[in-house]
Amino acid sequence: MELSWEIILMQVIMGLALGAIYVLLASGLSIIFGLLDVLNFAHGTFYMLGAYATFVAISLCGNFWVGIIAAVVIVSLIGALFEMTLLKRLYGTDQIYPLLMCFGLSIFLPDIIKMIFGLVGKVVDYPSLLQGATFVDNLILPKYRIFLVVLMAVVLLALYLFMKKTSIGMIIRAATRDRLMVNCLGINVSRVWTVGFMLGVGLAALAGAVAAPMVQTIPNMGDEMTIEAFVVVVIGGLGSLGGAALGGLILGQVVSFVSLLAPDWSNVSIFLTMALILVLRPRGLFGEEGRD
């Protein structure tokens, strides 16, 4: 196949947009793991909840932007409720117990969604402002995909500023390093964990909310996303936000170009990428030392 520069550029753009979803998901997972030491096997479920909450919010208010914000807030609160009432009880026990709790949630919640919304998927349309694409000769510049890339950049910048420049961000970073010391300094670590979990889940919900117009919004839409989010986090290095961001971008490009050159390998390519990176660098791209 002849690869013109237009095709290559468009694949890069599509890869960035795909990577944006991975980055949002993986950043949230990384925060939860880094802060709470919890392998959140329900991360894809919160992604799904984000999509459904967006559908409900837009149905009520008719506005895509309000819908997304409302969805993220609602799902973050659901995450906080889950963390405070169920997950918190398992801190300090073997790591397997919170994992199993999250895994149980990942089975329970989709079935509840099926009962409430049925088996037919829900429709979330693109916002009118971002519908369609701009065509420049053979080059397509899809508006919504470009929005995703910009959103990812804004969210990453906001996360960076939050973590580095705010008091609570500093506390979260400190709690990640040494929760006992933070506790001794009189800071309620328990509340910090809840905030951290909400932040992680909120990012997953945002990923689901912005993905909803592009994919089928069904109760099991998050099943594979949990696995893919973990792949990104492992590539980037467990607990590293920067690693999660870079891992997501790399994976987005890998999937985009493998889809172009060898489409039947597109699903497998993410696992092959993970395997290759782990062989070369077992702790991932930034690993434990890359934490910021």
Next chain:
Amino acid sequence: MKRFLVLTMLAGLCALAFASAAPAAPPADIGWEFPLSGPYGFYAEEMKRGVDMAVDEWNAKGGVLGKPVKVLIRDSELKADVALRRMKEFVDSGIPIIGGNLGGGISMVINQWANKNKVLYMSTCHNSLGQGSDWGYYGFTTGIKSYMTGAALADFAFEKLGKKWMVIAADYRWGHDQVAAFLVKSKAAGGEFVGAIYTPIGTRDFSAYVPQILAKKPDFLVLSVFGSDLVAAIKQFGELGLSQRVKLALPKTAMPIMKECGSAYNENVYGAVTWYWTLYKKYPNAKPFVDAYMKKFNRPPDADTDSGYVGAQTLFMAMEKAGTRTDVAKIIPALENLKWDLNQGPEHFRKCDHVRTQTVVILQGRGAKAKGWDLATVIAEVPPSKTMLPCDVDRADSVYGPIRNKLPGK
């Protein structure tokens, strides 16, 4: 001596009692199985509802051969090993007839086992039973042969949509069947094939394929994928402007797909189904079926409902005709000679391969003009005489088989 005689008589009486004891009645007349959990749950539920409606209809008029008919329905979880195990459980419990399933591959596994063990099996999904070595005397299908929808849509597409085409196909047997059907029809119609992309099931992002599709400038793109993949593809192609420039031809579509795509399922999208609910206006026998379903579920039935319904109806009709609910040796000939007129005019099973002689319906999307469940317009009905190959050709799989085994780009 006296004691010996008494004991011998007692032993004889016991033996007689065992020999004449009636065997435990099987728990049901037919064991059905559908993937009720998992990604195709909606379609499986539709088939199950079709079966339930047929059971209710027959039992309302006294059952089969004067007794209420009973079915057992289980979840196959869309897994071949689970599906086979549950079918074996049905048969081990004494149920003489099995049916159902969704997923051509699973259907073929069940069919193979059923034929080996002489169990009557009624498949209800798109499959390739009745083709090549997959045919078996004990297998019937009210689904459709996979290539038939592709062949029907291909004829329509080359006549109405253009000659230059390419395809995105799910990388498994059903997807390959559609590609083969289009390739054969393309040659006959003077079509120009410009490329094929094979995607794994579960592909969620089709945006990566858009640049190369636009670069090749086909008149239409065959989208031989289904379920979540198809919804994602149509939505993304709508978003990226592809479906405004290239017509989409879907060898299999369904009402939830159209619903979930919303305005992206526009007038440039053409899909094939085996039945569409608005056809009750043409086939009055379908009206009670559509009305009953609407009343119960507040929306119209889908093609899969029809498949399950006709599957159950034909089995009950055959039992009645054969005068037995359990003797498969009599029920099979009754099925082979059965004619019915339920939802789509007169139909029967072709004797040589036990496949329902089914019309393919071509639908055009309505996009933003769709209202409620009136999601598409019927623009063509393609009779089986134009899509079904002669039996000897199908048995040898001599038309599509060689093409399917050497697909371009594979």
